[in-house]
Amino acid sequence: MPHETAVDSIRLFSGFARGSVKLILRGNRAYWMWLAFLGALIVSGVLAYSEQVRFGLGLTAMRDQVSWGFYIGNFTFLVGVAAAAVVLVIPAYIYNWKPIREIVIYGELLAISAITMCLMFVMVDIGRPDRFWHLIPPFGFLNFPSSVLAWDVMVLNLYFVVNFVVATHILYRAFHGKRYIKKLVVPLVLLSVPMAVGIHTVTAFLYNGLAARPYWNSSILAPQFLASAFCSGPAILLVVLQLLRRFTRFEIQDAAISKIAELMAYAMFLNLFLHGAEAFKEFYSNTQHLLFTRYWYFGIGAHRTLVPYAWSAVGLNLLAFGLFISPTTRRNLITLNIGCLATYAGVYIEKGMGLIIPGLTPDTLGEIYEYYPTVTELRVAAGIFAVGFLLFTLMLKVAVPISLGEFMDKTEASTAPDAVFAGAHTAQ
Amino acid sequence: MVSRRLFTQSAAGAAAGMILTACGPKRLYEAPKDRLKASIAEMERKYKEQLGKDIKVSDAGPIPGVHFAYALDISRCIGCRRCVYACVAENNQSRDPQIHWIRVFEMEKEKGVDFSHADPYYNPAEVPEEGHFYIPVGCQQCENPPCTKVCPTGATWAEKDGIVVIDYDWCIGCRYCMAACPYGARHFNWTQPTIPENEINPDTHYLGNRPRPKGVVEKCTFCIQRARNGRYPACVEVCPVGARKFGNILDADSEIRYIIEHKRVLVLKEELNTVPRFFYFYAT
Numbered sequence: 001m002p003h004e005t006a007v008d009s010i011r012l013f014s015g016f017a018r019g020s021v022k023l024i025l026r027g028n029r030a031y032w033m034w035l036a037f038l039g040a041l042i043v044s045g046v047l048a049y050s051e052q053v054r055f056g057l058g059l060t061a062m063r064d065q066v067s068w069g070f071y072i073g074n075f076t077f078l079v080g081v082a083a084a085a086v087v088l089v090i091p092a093y094i095y096n097w098k099p100i101r102e103i104v105i106y107g108e109l110l111a112i113s114a115i116t117m118c119l120m121f122v123m124v125d126i127g128r129p130d131r132f133w134h135l136i137p138p139f140g141f142l143n144f145p146s147s148v149l150a151w152d153v154m155v156l157n158l159y160f161v162v163n164f165v166v167a168t169h170i171l172y173r174a175f176h177g178k179r180y181i182k183k184l185v186v187p188l189v190l191l192s193v194p195m196a197v198g199i200h201t202v203t204a205f206l207y208n209g210l211a212a213r214p215y216w217n218s219s220i221l222a223p224q225f226l227a228s229a230f231c232s233g234p235a236i237l238l239v240v241l242q243l244l245r246r247f248t249r250f251e252i253q254d255a256a257i258s259k260i261a262e263l264m265a266y267a268m269f270l271n272l273f274l275h276g277a278e279a280f281k282e283f284y285s286n287t288q289h290l291l292f293t294r295y296w297y298f299g300i301g302a303h304r305t306l307v308p309y310a311w312s313a314v315g316l317n318l319l320a321f322g323l324f325i326s327p328t329t330r331r332n333l334i335t336l337n338i339g340c341l342a343t344y345a346g347v348y349i350e351k352g353m354g355l356i357i358p359g360l361t362p363d364t365l366g367e368i369y370e371y372y373p374t375v376t377e378l379r380v381a382a383g384i385f386a387v388g389f390l391l392f393t394l395m396l397k398v399a400v401p402i403s404l405g406e407f408m409d410k411t412e413a414s415t416a417p418d419a420v421f422a423g424a425h426t427a428q
Numbered sequence: 429m430v431s432r433r434l435f436t437q438s439a440a441g442a443a444a445g446m447i448l449t450a451c452g453p454k455r456l457y458e459a460p461k462d463r464l465k466a467s468i469a470e471m472e473r474k475y476k477e478q479l480g481k482d483i484k485v486s487d488a489g490p491i492p493g494v495h496f497a498y499a500l501d502i503s504r505c506i507g508c509r510r511c512v513y514a515c516v517a518e519n520n521q522s523r524d525p526q527i528h529w530i531r532v533f534e535m536e537k538e539k540g541v542d543f544s545h546a547d548p549y550y551n552p553a554e555v556p557e558e559g560h561f562y563i564p565v566g567c568q569q570c571e572n573p574p575c576t577k578v579c580p581t582g583a584t585w586a587e588k589d590g591i592v593v594i595d596y597d598w599c600i601g602c603r604y605c606m607a608a609c610p611y612g613a614r615h616f617n618w619t620q621p622t623i624p625e626n627e628i629n630p631d632t633h634y635l636g637n638r639p640r641p642k643g644v645v646e647k648c649t650f651c652i653q654r655a656r657n658g659r660y661p662a663c664v665e666v667c668p669v670g671a672r673k674f675g676n677i678l679d680a681d682s683e684i685r686y687i688i689e690h691k692r693v694l695v696l697k698e699e700l701n702t703v704p705r706f707f708y709f710y711a712t
Contacts, residue, residue, distance in 0.1 A: 055619055056617070056618055056619035056620060056642045056643060057601075057616070057618050057619075057643065058525070058618035058619035062618070063618065064606065064612070064614075064615050064616060065612075067603045067606040067607060067616060068603060068607060122602075125602070125603075126600050126601045126602045126643075127599075127600070127601020127602075127603070127616065127617070127642070127643030127644060127645075128599065128600045128601045128643040128644060131598070131599075131600045131601075132600065134455075134581045134583070134598055134600050135580055135581055135600065140581060141455055141581055141582045142580065142581070143579055143580050143581060143582040146577050146578075147577065147578050147579055147580045147604070148578065149578065149580035149602065149604050150580045153580065206604075207607075209578075210574065210578075210607055210608050211574065211610065211700045211701075212574060212607070212608055212609060212610035212700065213607065288544060291544060359607075360607070362544065363612055364543075364609065364610050364611060364612045365531070365533065365543045365546065365548070365565060365611070365612045366542075366543035366544040366545070366546050367548060367612075
């Protein structure tokens with residue numbers, strides 16, 4: 001490899017940047033309508049958020065009794081998505097299963113988008129976003145290792161960086177017809193697996209460590225977080241891969257898809273089992289701590305706002321499990337996609353509303369304040385999801401052509417594109 | 429060479445210093461005396477500008493050999509809520525929306541101390557109501573506070589005299605402390621707090637009752653502005669039945685020590701190992 005000078009690097013990068021912009025600006029009607037839709041949601045979210053900043057968090061339904069709500073629920077769910085997307089690396093490497101290995105890069109891009117959304121959800125939840133820098137040393141002060149939130153800030157940002165470096169490096173090298181630098185990529189990819197488990201465990205510990213909240217103060221929380229994440233992350237990825245296969249030359253074998261669906265069935269089983277174990281403990285021992293679980297599943301007196309959500313989540317999760325465990329239904333693309341949607345919705349409900357709200361209802365002194373998100377909260381959240389999807393869409397728009405060898409620096413191409421990219425995640 | 433390095437270093441230092449100053453306030457935790465004085469002068473200037481009123485912000489530190497503790501006589505409390513409103517007035521709590529650092533719970537004598545059957549919104553013509561008793565709850569000033577442990581920016585801590593305080597200029601409003609507090613003692617400014625100008629208490633402390641901004645957490649400080657001046661907290665003074673006792677737990681001759689040593693004393697949620705400095709007792 002010839003030695004690159006700084007001038008060369010700039011020339012190479014500007015070629016990549018210009019090419020990427022061209023790719024992003026090229027698309028059919030459906031693509032532009034999708035972008036316009038996301039843009040509209042983002043505008044609405046920004047407007048809602050600016051009102052919230054002006055008036056204060058009083059525009060949300062959160063109050064002293066239920067001091068965290070929809071924002072933190074979404075944050076928790078998305079940490080799971082980010083973690084699970086990369087955990088696909090495990091089957092790819094440990095079992096050296098090639099069909100999955102080729103899609104790991106998309107998992108990483110999904111992780112980048114999900115972490116971006118996570119950080120935005122935290123940002124919109126804090127009362128003083130103008131003081132965000134108080135968390136960042138040396139100007140601020142990060143209460144590490146005492147605060148689990150300090151841990152979470154660190155692992156989430158580190159995880160973001162690791163995925164960003166790996167994904168952009170591989171794509172950038174492939175663009176120039178070169179193989180990625182093994183010494184850089186392999187350790188980082190291997191590091192991203194324990195980190196994926198780590199971000200979700202730390203996020204679970206965030207709640208788990210609070211003795212004031214018996215609903216969270218159960219050691220089953222972290223394993224259950226991981227199990228449900230391994231359902232929801234791949235559920236999104238499976239749908240995305242099918243869309244790519246449909247609209248681009250991107251190929252993915254049915255075998256890979258149904259393999260992932262099979263793994264999701266095991267994860268969902270574990271998730272349901274852990275929920276069952278927790279429910280058994282609560283209902284059989286029937287202590288005062290049962291109140292929170294009862295509020296979620298049955299309501300307390302007239303306070304039954306969450307009950308329909310609780311049972312929808314149970315139903316959707318059971319449906320997904322059934323569809324994924326049976327080989328016939330997971331090989332059939334229609335039932336498979338129903339399963340994916342059911343998983344996504346089921347886990348979204350149980351991890352979002354189902355984790356945060358019953359954890360805080362009734363409050364520590366027994367008061368029941370029924371939380372239900374306001375329009376402001378829904379608009380801000382939709383805006384953040386739109387930012388995430390926009391980011392993911394634009395990254396795919398560049399990454400897919402590179403991986404197909406359609407988007408390459410013509411002046412440099414020396415290796416056959418397929419060979420360059422297909423090997424992108426080969427560990428040896 | 430040396431002088432050049434020295435130059436670069438001092439230039440870098442100066443630049444860093446400028447950035448730090450530009451970034452506004454620093455944490456008030458264990459702030460050196462001179463910086464604290466400067467911060468307080470700045471606070472007073474800002475209050476004058478915003479409220480058009482002279483607010484005195486005290487920087488009185490903990491008194492050596494003093495450890496504050498509180499005791500509340502459940503058998504005497506009649507649930508009149510005078511403590512709640514005396515606290516609001518003394519500590520500049522927002523009137524709209526209302527923030528109460530003390531909440532009084534009405535419980536049934538038949539059920540005993542049970543928060544899941546308690547009513548904080550009781551509103552009879554007269555208190556106490558037949559068959560009921562009352563438990564006022566505020567910050568328990570824990571020896572082992574779960575709230576300070578979780579704060580990601582170190583904006584809240586226990587002072588040497590045992591008072592758990594918040595640096596309102598450093599809090600980012602993440603509300604993790606509120607999730608961690610087992611006593612619902614922490615309150616958030618969900619919107620701009622408002623107090624009629626003539627009702628603002630101008631005698632304040634930088635870690636206590638000085639007016640708070642929107643988007644930060646606040647809580648009871650045992651009236652730090654009074655306690656460190658040798659005065660009783662407002663709730664102790666106002667209580668018409670003398671149910672509230674306050675003092676230095678390290679002083680063997682104090683009333684608070686007598687109560688803890690001779691009365692039937694309990695703390696809330698003892699099993700959580702928060703080690704409250706707020707005791708409930710039955711004097712009769």
